Amino acid sequence: MAEALPAHPDFLWRNPDPKPSYDVVIVGAGGHGLATAYYLAKNHGITNVAVLERGWLGGGNMGRNTAIIRSNYLWDESAAIYEHALKLWETLPDELGYDFLFSQRGVLNLAHTLGDVRESVRRSGANKLNGVDAEWLEPAQVKEICPIINISDRIRYPVLGATYQPRAGIAKHDWVAWSLAHKADEYGVDLIQGCEVTGFVKDGNRVVGVRTNRGTINTEKVALCAAGHSSLLAKMAGFDLPIQSHPLQALVSELFQPVHPTVVMSNHVHVYVSQAHKGELVMGAGIDAYNGYGQRGGFHVIENQMAAAVELFPIFARAHLLRTWGGIVDTTQDASPIMGRSPVDNMYVNCGWGTGGFKVTPGAGWTFAHTIATGEPHPLNAPFALERFETGALIDEHGAAGVAH
Numbered sequence: 001m002a003e004a005l006p007a008h009p010d011f012l013w014r015n016p017d018p019k020p021s022y023d024v025v026i027v028g029a030g031g032h033g034l035a036t037a038y039y040l041a042k043n044h045g046i047t048n049v050a051v052l053e054r055g056w057l058g059g060g061n062m063g064r065n066t067a068i069i070r071s072n073y074l075w076d077e078s079a080a081i082y083e084h085a086l087k088l089w090e091t092l093p094d095e096l097g098y099d100f101l102f103s104q105r106g107v108l109n110l111a112h113t114l115g116d117v118r119e120s121v122r123r124s125g126a127n128k129l130n131g132v133d134a135e136w137l138e139p140a141q142v143k144e145i146c147p148i149i150n151i152s153d154r155i156r157y158p159v160l161g162a163t164y165q166p167r168a169g170i171a172k173h174d175w176v177a178w179s180l181a182h183k184a185d186e187y188g189v190d191l192i193q194g195c196e197v198t199g200f201v202k203d204g205n206r207v208v209g210v211r212t213n214r215g216t217i218n219t220e221k222v223a224l225c226a227a228g229h230s231s232l233l234a235k236m237a238g239f240d241l242p243i244q245s246h247p248l249q250a251l252v253s254e255l256f257q258p259v260h261p262t263v264v265m266s267n268h269v270h271v272y273v274s275q276a277h278k279g280e281l282v283m284g285a286g287i288d289a290y291n292g293y294g295q296r297g298g299f300h301v302i303e304n305q306m307a308a309a310v311e312l313f314p315i316f317a318r319a320h321l322l323r324t325w326g327g328i329v330d331t332t333q334d335a336s337p338i339m340g341r342s343p344v345d346n347m348y349v350n351c352g353w354g355t356g357g358f359k360v361t362p363g364a365g366w367t368f369a370h371t372i373a374t375g376e377p378h379p380l381n382a383p384f385a386l387e388r389f390e391t392g393a394l395i396d397e398h399g400a401a402g403v404a405h
């Protein structure tokens with residue numbers, strides 16, 4: 001079993017000053033930037049790498065998400081990369097030597113209308129064909145797995161059944177970031193916090209330097225892992241990304257004894273709930289509808305989310321809300337990510353994971369590192385190339401995304 005490392009960040013990684021040049025500069029020290037750095041070093045032997053972070057490591061969406069991990073997406077392309085990630089999660093704590101509390105407690109995706117039922121049965125069938133553990137459950141079976149759920153037919157949106165993925169679960173997101181950072185640092189990767197990228201130095205259609213508030217850093221290759229700020233960085237490099245940035249909120253209750261044994265998501269009434277290891281009920285909902293970069297959202301979204309939660313889980317009615325927060329998510333028109341080459345020769349993009357990129361952290365890092373190292377798409381990220389917005393080969397995962405956007 002993996003052993004926990006000392007908790008103080010000084011034991012986890014150095015805080016070096018930037019060197020004048022690197023083989024690869026990664027922008028963003030969220031989960032994706034850190035996993036990319038880790039796999040560049042581990043799988044490809046590329047260690048002259050800097051990860052530049054404008055704030056603090058893991059302080060973006062990586063430290064703000066609700067930590068749900070699953071792979072039950074509809075289309076073959078999505079199932080392949082999310083399932084690859086789920087398999088990596090299953091061995092990652094031992095590989096990184098850090099027990100980040102990966103708990104495979106299953107996920108239920110509830111159906112409340114006949115349309116939901118049809119879509120869900122179809123999706124669990126598609127999942128099985130792709131080797132993803134998924135099954136369709138009737139309401140009584142849902143209740144067996146999650147006894148506190150209300151399956152009465154007298155509520156506004158009764159539970160008509162659910163898809164269930166037993167291998168899905170949660171992990172402690174900030175510990176995942178720390179453990180990836182620790183290992184990347186051990187390989188010699190420089191993790192540079194408080195270093196904001198403000199522009200790029202170009203020679204023709206190549207980037208030769210990255211402008212930052214700590215000076216210009218020369219580089220052979222640039223990899224963008226900036227989530228909600230990706231389109232701003234692309235603009236600085238001279239191209240557009242079809243990304244809309246929105247606030248996405250989450251919240252936790254006060255601490256309770258264990259009452260909620262799994263993860264429950266309802267796309268229709270719009271709430272999802274799990275219980276953190278230390279006892280908080282962790283809940284989220286859909287994005288705030290407007291564009292913004294404020295890392296906070298509107299109260300009405302929380303109010304609607306609470307109404308949905310209490311209808312599904314009457315036992316929550318007297319629970320107190322402890323704190324709420326928001327992150328900035330990068331949404332695309334087909335609710336699928338963008339990974340691969342960009343219109344700039346030596347710049348690579350990994351973004352558009354929207355409301356659901358935590359679960360793919362190791363899978364995104366693995367495949368993106370391949371693309372950066374070889375200059376070629378990885379078979380698992382090839383379908384998610386930017387060109388699909390020109391060819392029309394979209395991968396519409398709005399139904400499986402779990403959170404409206």
Ligand SMILES: Cc1cc2nc3c(=O)[nH]c(=O)nc-3n(C[C@H](O)[C@H](O)[C@H](O)COP(=O)(O)OP(=O)(O)OC[C@H]3O[C@@H](n4cnc5c(N)ncnc54)[C@H](O)[C@@H]3O)c2cc1C
Nearest residue numbers: 028030031032054060061062066068197327356357358359
């Ligand atoms: C409330 C909420 C709940 C979520 N719940 C889930 C969930 O349950 N399951 C799931 O799979 N996903 C979930 N997500 C989505 C998931 O968090 C993201 O898709 C994923 O974290 C994005 O990758 P990342 O970790 O690398 O992003 P981030 O952690 O946001 O990393 C990007 C980093 O880039 C940095 N950056 C930006 N601009 C610059 C610049 N100019 N210079 C230097 N650095 C820069 C930022 O400061 C940031 O640290 C949720 C998101 C939110 C906000």
